[in-house]
Amino acid sequence: MNEQEMIDLINNALAEEFELEPDDMTAEANLYEDLGLDSLDAVDMVVVLEQAFGFKIREDQAVREIRTLGDIYRFVAGKLQDQAEN
Numbered sequence: 686m687n688e689q690e691m692i693d694l695i696n697n698a699l700a701e702e703f704e705l706e707p708d709d710m711t712a713e714a715n716l717y718e719d720l721g722l723d724s725l726d727a728v729d730m731v732v733v734l735e736q737a738f739g740f741k742i743r744e745d746q747a748v749r750e751i752r753t754l755g756d757i758y759r760f761v762a763g764k765l766q767d768q769a770e771n
Contacts, residue, residue, distance in 0.1 A: 686765070688758075688762070691758065691761060691762060691765065692758055694737055694738075695734070695737070695754070695757055695758065695761060696710045696754070698733050698734070698736075698737040699730065699733060699754075699757075702729060702730075702733045703720070703722060703726060703729075703730075705720055710754060711754065712753065712754050712755035712758060713753060713754075713755060714753060714754050715752055715753055716730075716751070716752060716753065716754070716757075717752070720754075727748075727751075730757075731748065734757070734761060738761060738764070738765065740764055740765075740768055742764070747760055747763075748760070
């Protein structure tokens with residue numbers, strides 16, 4: 686999976702789950718201020734990402750620091766890289 690395919694999968698999964706407008710979904714978009722998500726949505730977001738990519742996400746510091754879509758892209762890319770190496 687290349688980077689654009691990963692981004693598209695993330696955007697499509699989150700847009701469907703949270704009824705987001707694709708035009709609003711940029712790497713700089715703040716999940717809470719720009720996209721209107723809240724802390725409960727963050728829990729659902731973890732589940733959506735786990736289902737989309739088939740890996741488990743522990744509640745760790747990295748997840749709590751996610752604020753933008755770009756943060757999600759980097760987080761998922763790191764998880765996929767770890768998965769490929771193991």
